[in-house]
Structure formats: C-alpha cells, structure tokens
Amino acid sequence: MNTSKNNTAQADKGGKPSARNNPFCDPTLKSRHVRSKLFKLFTFLSITFAISFLLFFLGDMIIKGLPAFKQTYIEVDVTYNDKTIKSTRRAIDKKYRKVVSRAWLRNIPRLVEQNPALMGTTQPAWVLANSQVDQYLKGHHYKLKDKYRKLIDTMNQDGKVEMRFNKNFFTHGDSKIPENSGFKSAIVGSVLTLIVTMVVAFPLGVMTAVYLEEFADDNRWTQLIEVNINNLAAIPSILFGLLGLAVFINLFGMPRSSPLVGGLTLALMTLPIIIVSSRAALRSVPDSIRQAGYGLGLTRVQVVQDHVLPLAFPGIMTGSIIGLAQAMGETAPLIIIGMIAFIPDTPGSIFEAATVMPAQIFTWAGMPERAYIERTAAGIMVLISILITLNALAIYLRKKFEVKW
Amino acid sequence: MRPFELKKRHSGLKEKVIRFLLVSAAVVSILTTFGVLFSILFEAIEFFQMRSFWYFITGTEWSPGVTDSKFGALPIFSGTFIITIIAMSVALPIGLGSAIFLSEYASPFMRDHLKPLLEILAGIPTVVYGFFAAITVAPAIVHFFGLFGIHASFNSALASGVVMGIMIIPVISSLSDDVIRAVPDSQRKASLALGMTTSETIKSIVIPSALPGIISATLLGLSKALGETMIVVMAAGLRPNLSWNALEDMTTVTVRIVDALVGDHEFNSPDTLSAFALGLILFVVTLVLNVISLSLIRKFKEKYKINTL
CATH class of the missing domain: 1.10.3720.10 (MetI-like)
Structure with missing residues (x-):
C-alpha cells in the first residue's frame, strides 16, 4: 500500500511515467469506474426493493392472517329446556350473555334435537366466544366493557378459556356475525x-x-x-x-x-x-x-x-x-x-x-x-x-x- | 377399390367438419373483442344522447344520483392521471433497474432464482394489493406525513399509486429483461473493447438498442395502470377531486365505473350509463397504447430477427 502511494506521488511530482504524458491514461477513469459501480448498485437496489417488498408483503399477510385460524372458546353452563329453545339467549347465565357468540346460541335447538337426553338439564359446554372477546385475547383492538374483560381474565385463570383451531372458517359461509363467518x-x-x-x-x-x-x-x-x-x-x-x-x-x-x-x-x-x-x-x-x-x-x-x-x-x-x-x-x-x-x-x-x-x-x-x-x-x-x-x-x-x- | 373410396370420402367430410369447428373457434376470439367494443359503445351512445359529450370531456362537476345530476369527467380523468403518474414513477425505475440487473449483472444462478420471485409478484391478485394498500400503506403514509405536520388523507392518491407501481414492476421488468437480453452480445463486446465501462456500455449501447422494446413495456405498464381497478377501489377515494396534491383523496375512471354499477340502480338511467361512457374512454385509450406498444415490439423483432419474443 505505502510504496504504491509513494510511487504515484513521485510520478505526480514529475517522474517519467507521468499521467499527463500518457496518451492512454484517462483522468476521468476513476470517476467513471465509480459511476459504473454506482449504477450497478442502483440496479441491485431496485431488484432488492422488489424482492424485499414481496417478502414484507407476504410476512405482513401471514402476521395479520394467522390469528384467524385460532378461535376462542369458553366453558359455561348451558341450560336446555323449553324456554331456552324458544329464546336461546336465556340458555346462558346473564353474566356470560355478552361474551358468548349469538351464532352458537342459534344451534341450541339443533343440539337438543340430536341429543334429546339434554332436555331439562344444565351442563357445562365449550361455547364459541364473541368476536370482541376473541380480539381482546389475541391482543388486537377490542370493544369490551371492563366488567367483561375482568370476567374473561378470571375465566382464563380458571382454565375456562381455550384457543381452538378455527374449523368454522372452512365449514361456514359468510356471516354478519364475525366469529361465525367462513370461506x-x-x-x-x-x-x-x-x-x-x-x-x-x-x-x-x-x-x-x-x-x-x-x-x-x-x-x-x-x-x-x-x-x-x-x-x-x-x-x-x-x-x-x-x-x-x-x-x-x-x-x-x-x-x-x-x-x-x-x-x-x-x-x-x-x-x-x-x-x-x-x-x-x-x-x-x-x-x-x-x-x-x-x-x-x-x-x-x-x-x-x-x-x-x-x-x-x-x-x-x-x-x-x-x-x-x-x-x-x-x-x-x-x-x-x-x-x-x-x-x-x-x-x-x-x-x-x-x-x-x-x-x-x-x-x-x-x-x-x-x-x-x-x-x-x-x-x-x-x-x-x-x-x-x-x-x-x-x-x-x-x-x-x-x-x- | 370401392371400400377405399368410400372411406376416403368419409374422412374428407370429417376433415371439413373439423376445419369448420376450428375456424368458428377463431371467429369467437374476434367476436369477443368486437363484443366488448359494441356492448360498451351502444350503451355509451345512449348516454351521450341524454347528456352532452362536450361537457363530459371538459366539465369539472361530477354529481350522479341527484335530480340535477351533472357528468363532467375532468376531475376523474385528472385523478386517474395523477395516480398513474405516481405508479409509473415507482414502476419504471425499479422495473428497468431490475431488468438490467437480471440481464446484465446477475449470474445464471441468481437469475434463475430471482426471476420466479418477481413472477410471484405478478401473480398476486390485485384485490390483495388493494387490501395491503388500504390496511398497511395508507395509514403508514398518514402517520409519516403527520410527523411533519402535513395532513394526508386515508384515501390518498399516493398510497394507491405506490402500491399500483409495485404491481406493475414485473410487467415492465419481465418484458424489458427479454428485450435487453435479445440485444446481440457483439455490440456489448465491441463497446467494452473500446474501453467503455460496463455501465457506459449499458447506458449508451444496450439501452438505446433495446429502447423500442422498453418503450413498449412502459406503454403496456401504463395501460395496465389505467385499467387497474381493485387497488383504487379499495384504497383511493370516491370523491372526484381536481387537484395536484397527491396526499388528497382522488378518484379514478375505474372506481367510478364500479361505483355506478354496484347496487340496484335503474339500468337505463344516466347514472348507470355513465359507467359505459367512462368505459368507452378507457377502452379507446388502452387500445391505442396497446397498438403502439405492439407495433414497436414488432419493429424491434424485425430489426434483430427474433422470433421468440
């Protein structure tokens, strides 16, 4: 490194092989090479941008979409009798009504039809939770009153909340009830x-x-x-x-x-x-x-x-x-x-x-x-x-x- | 002798039937193009019988759905124009840069692996780009400009323009790459032998030779940007807005077409028919761009005697 520097310094001072006298030496050569490299860098950056956008984009979709394959279920007591079949809201204790999915409640008459032994009993069941509860547990933006949030927190501690694979997404059609809608x-x-x-x-x-x-x-x-x-x-x-x-x-x-x-x-x-x-x-x-x-x-x-x-x-x-x-x-x-x-x-x-x-x-x-x-x-x-x-x-x-x- | 003749006549008939079927299949492709043209043209003529063509082209107020409805499409054209400009200023440098990298600098190994990745970008449905523009890019733009105290709309032209540009990158890069690779290697070698650097060779020899093809790719990208629907429907605004500010919400021809035809309107009302008038303009403009683009690429092929492009 050092010697070569000295050599060029001498040459500049007036040594024989001067750059100026050399007809083959182009004084702009260095900057031309720099520009050449910069141009290569530009083309490399543009393809890098396109590819990294693709990766960012796919990553963004996966991060946003993966939670949808899990759905919250909660364990509550469900009462099956004549009254609750007519008005399915009543099948569930008042305390829990706001955290349970309306779509699941609609199934109660069908459940009883399939299994008549349920009639007149009160049994614990895993019930599809409301989408707001689901969003709260997934850490997204939610609209849930403090009362219900605390309720869900305590239920979570008691092991009464579970994240399950979202089967509904593949077995249901579209729905106005978010947690019930599928593809x-x-x-x-x-x-x-x-x-x-x-x-x-x-x-x-x-x-x-x-x-x-x-x-x-x-x-x-x-x-x-x-x-x-x-x-x-x-x-x-x-x-x-x-x-x-x-x-x-x-x-x-x-x-x-x-x-x-x-x-x-x-x-x-x-x-x-x-x-x-x-x-x-x-x-x-x-x-x-x-x-x-x-x-x-x-x-x-x-x-x-x-x-x-x-x-x-x-x-x-x-x-x-x-x-x-x-x-x-x-x-x-x-x-x-x-x-x-x-x-x-x-x-x-x-x-x-x-x-x-x-x-x-x-x-x-x-x-x-x-x-x-x-x-x-x-x-x-x-x-x-x-x-x-x-x-x-x-x-x-x-x-x-x-x-x- | 006789059975042989019989058989021959029979196969002659079969031949004719098959030939007829093939010709009629080819006719369908022509009918489709004319079908698109005439179905749009007739409805558009009906619209222009109700409203003035001149006001449609130069008017600045677009207010359908009210009793005193006006159909001046200038703000719609300007919105389309601005979003297209933004898209092209993203897509052209990046697409061309990628094409040059792939054809001139990349090793065969890199090329084989990078090109399919770019093609994935081309295969993503536009509704997905639209969702990405509306959910991820638009809020990011609002947030970014908010840092400088500049107000940006959540339906800004910038968000949909940038995402549309990314969508067009593979259109431009793939065709440009083919064209640049078709430039004969002897030209490059001659230039390098004269002492030009690689970038000078590319800029002053390869690109000018490939220029017709590159322009053709650009025009194709342009017509794609003009006709793109889902990104702007999801991320751009509905309000016709005659403005140069890309941070404001703007609307495009395609957005207004969708807006006019979704929902239960009376079919023969000017509100609905205005969609066909806008469609006619879109058809004519993209058709002209395509014809120019195709004739440029044909000239390029003839010049270098290529049959594969």
Whole structure:
C-alpha cells in the first residue's frame, strides 16, 4: 500500500511515467469506474426493493392472517329446556350473555334435537366466544366493557378459556356475525365459476391455436385474428365486466351474480392466455413430425390429432393452468356482474347467486369490525397458497414433460 | 377399390367438419373483442344522447344520483392521471433497474432464482394489493406525513399509486429483461473493447438498442395502470377531486365505473350509463397504447430477427 502511494506521488511530482504524458491514461477513469459501480448498485437496489417488498408483503399477510385460524372458546353452563329453545339467549347465565357468540346460541335447538337426553338439564359446554372477546385475547383492538374483560381474565385463570383451531372458517359461509363467518361458500363459488371458465375457454382456446398454427395460411384474415388476440389480452379486466353485464345479463337474461355469467366472463379473459401458450407449444413441435406423417399418407387432421397435439399437450396444460390461476384471482369484472352479494349458503349450482374467493376478500376488507381484518388476511393466505400451488404445478409439468428436440 | 373410396370420402367430410369447428373457434376470439367494443359503445351512445359529450370531456362537476345530476369527467380523468403518474414513477425505475440487473449483472444462478420471485409478484391478485394498500400503506403514509405536520388523507392518491407501481414492476421488468437480453452480445463486446465501462456500455449501447422494446413495456405498464381497478377501489377515494396534491383523496375512471354499477340502480338511467361512457374512454385509450406498444415490439423483432419474443 505505502510504496504504491509513494510511487504515484513521485510520478505526480514529475517522474517519467507521468499521467499527463500518457496518451492512454484517462483522468476521468476513476470517476467513471465509480459511476459504473454506482449504477450497478442502483440496479441491485431496485431488484432488492422488489424482492424485499414481496417478502414484507407476504410476512405482513401471514402476521395479520394467522390469528384467524385460532378461535376462542369458553366453558359455561348451558341450560336446555323449553324456554331456552324458544329464546336461546336465556340458555346462558346473564353474566356470560355478552361474551358468548349469538351464532352458537342459534344451534341450541339443533343440539337438543340430536341429543334429546339434554332436555331439562344444565351442563357445562365449550361455547364459541364473541368476536370482541376473541380480539381482546389475541391482543388486537377490542370493544369490551371492563366488567367483561375482568370476567374473561378470571375465566382464563380458571382454565375456562381455550384457543381452538378455527374449523368454522372452512365449514361456514359468510356471516354478519364475525366469529361465525367462513370461506366455504366462496371456495365453492370459485370452483363452480372456474369449471364454467375452463369448459368454455380450454376447447375454444386450443382450437383457435390449432387453427392459427396448423391450418391457417398467413394472410390478412389470420393477421386480423392475431392482432385481435393480442389486443384482447391487454384490455383492462373491468371492461369484460361491462361486456358481461350488457351481453350476458341484459341481452341473454342470464341470472345475475351466478357462476355461469362469472365463468363466461372470465373465460373470455382467459382465452388469449390459453391461445398464446398453446400456439407456443404447437410451434415447438418440430416440422419433421408433420413431414413424416404426410409422408405416410396421413391427412392434416390426422397428423394434428394423433401426433402434433399429444406432443404439445404438456405445454398446453401448463399455459391453461397459468390462465386458470389468473382467472381465480380476478375480481373487478365479477364485481360488475354482481358476484359480491352476501352469500351465507353454499351455492348448489351454476345458476344460483354465488361469490368467489377474491370477491369475498373484497367484501370482508370493507367490513368495519376488526375481526374481519384477520379473516380477510386469512382468506388471502388461502387464495395465495392455492395460486402458488397451481403455478408450481405448471412449472413441474413443464419441467417433467419438456422435450428438447 | 370401392371400400377405399368410400372411406376416403368419409374422412374428407370429417376433415371439413373439423376445419369448420376450428375456424368458428377463431371467429369467437374476434367476436369477443368486437363484443366488448359494441356492448360498451351502444350503451355509451345512449348516454351521450341524454347528456352532452362536450361537457363530459371538459366539465369539472361530477354529481350522479341527484335530480340535477351533472357528468363532467375532468376531475376523474385528472385523478386517474395523477395516480398513474405516481405508479409509473415507482414502476419504471425499479422495473428497468431490475431488468438490467437480471440481464446484465446477475449470474445464471441468481437469475434463475430471482426471476420466479418477481413472477410471484405478478401473480398476486390485485384485490390483495388493494387490501395491503388500504390496511398497511395508507395509514403508514398518514402517520409519516403527520410527523411533519402535513395532513394526508386515508384515501390518498399516493398510497394507491405506490402500491399500483409495485404491481406493475414485473410487467415492465419481465418484458424489458427479454428485450435487453435479445440485444446481440457483439455490440456489448465491441463497446467494452473500446474501453467503455460496463455501465457506459449499458447506458449508451444496450439501452438505446433495446429502447423500442422498453418503450413498449412502459406503454403496456401504463395501460395496465389505467385499467387497474381493485387497488383504487379499495384504497383511493370516491370523491372526484381536481387537484395536484397527491396526499388528497382522488378518484379514478375505474372506481367510478364500479361505483355506478354496484347496487340496484335503474339500468337505463344516466347514472348507470355513465359507467359505459367512462368505459368507452378507457377502452379507446388502452387500445391505442396497446397498438403502439405492439407495433414497436414488432419493429424491434424485425430489426434483430427474433422470433421468440
């Protein structure tokens, strides 16, 4: 270090190899290198920002959503008799009425029906607690009078309060009572909607792709279709909602809020994704396969049907799964066609009113009660895990069946 | 001889049927685009028969739902514009920076692992971004500006703009990355051999070569920002507000469309039909952006003779 410093000092004083006399020495070189490093740092920082945002975001959702998978239950005496079946509030001692969930009390007549021996007795039971109690115990913002807070504290010391896995979240539909609301009707609604979507979009998309790649000549007509597909892929999703409302609901008179309309609307959005990926898959099948087929006297349809399509199938599946995942997360067009209705019961067919997972998340996000926030985040966790699983499946399929020609 | 001929004629028929089915499938894709256009256009025309088109474009008062309702969409356009500007000023530097890092600096190992992570960002549903903007980012912004004694709205344009920008990062980075990697390596090597530093090579050789593709990516991001709905519905305001202050609440075209169509209004009232008028403007603007973007990328492909993009 020292000697080199001395050397440069001497050189500057007027030694032979002076920087000024050297035609190859650029005095700005040092600052240029600094700028080069700074630029690299900038690009590194920008990708770091994007990735760390992703981690922060996922962490934030997990922290907010995890508590929703636990729900508070308390042990209180429940009286079963004629009076309490009529007015279920009375089944519980006055002291506890404000900390017990109204939704649980509604179950009392059913409990007695299932087990008539309960009639006329008073028994301790683990009862779903009110959402305010639940929020208090989880350390969130709560609205609970001091009286009840002390009550819960003493019950907690006596071991009469328990946190259990929140089964209701997966077995119940939406509810106006926060502790009773669940994701099930939204999950079923999503499944019904996506079945409609795939039944329509998959055959249409693959057939269009086959036509464009294998049959169509490269003329104006084909170019028109191509430009169309590219534009279709970039139309804002909300405009598909306007189409669904104006055409499917107002013109064809299909039932509003139904998975049928939702699925058809999403199918039109998924179509370009499937077409583009299927075309790429078909294009990757080498021409020698087709030539060999023709050489053996097969017709075009036979070559495509028996040889090209089976070879392109993994690629087509990968693209379709990615399209499916995108349709699953779409909300805006479904709001327009009314799929944000309050749906407590699980829809039984594609003609009934239904809601889907992202729409349920949207509805819960707008609820004033604090308990819905953790449910929203929990719903987001469920949705994102399904989406990541689907994408992982697509990547796995691609890796497993990918053929290098 | 005869059975052979019979069979041939039969398969000829089958061939025709299948061909017909394939063509009709392709026609559906065209019909969809025109379906979107016409379904919006007809309702919008009906709206403009009731209200003046000129006031819609230049008017500054938007008050639906009252007896003397007015539909001047200028404050809505300005809100959309400001939120889009904020989003693009977040997404463009970060997206382009990420793309340059991935294509020029990252080792193959880093690239293989960082790119899927960015793609996860692209796969997150927008309703989730909206929730994040409303619950986490907006209060943080109010709190941050509160430290300096500046009042910020809980529905500030800044919150939804920033989160929207993050959503668009992968749109810009993924296409830009492909384009930058498509620039021939000989150009880089020539520049480096002339004594340019890496960053100078990137800035004065690689980026200008890839510029059409980068502009195309930017326009695509822009049209995505204009049409984004859930983030602004959840995090931006409902009030049309003609202002430059990004800390105030603002509304966008998409928010007003959702607001006009949710709930039980009479379908043929100007309140509801105004959504289709706004939708028409959105359709036209995004379509123009997409067409420019597509033609730029096609020119880029022709220049470097690439078929894979």
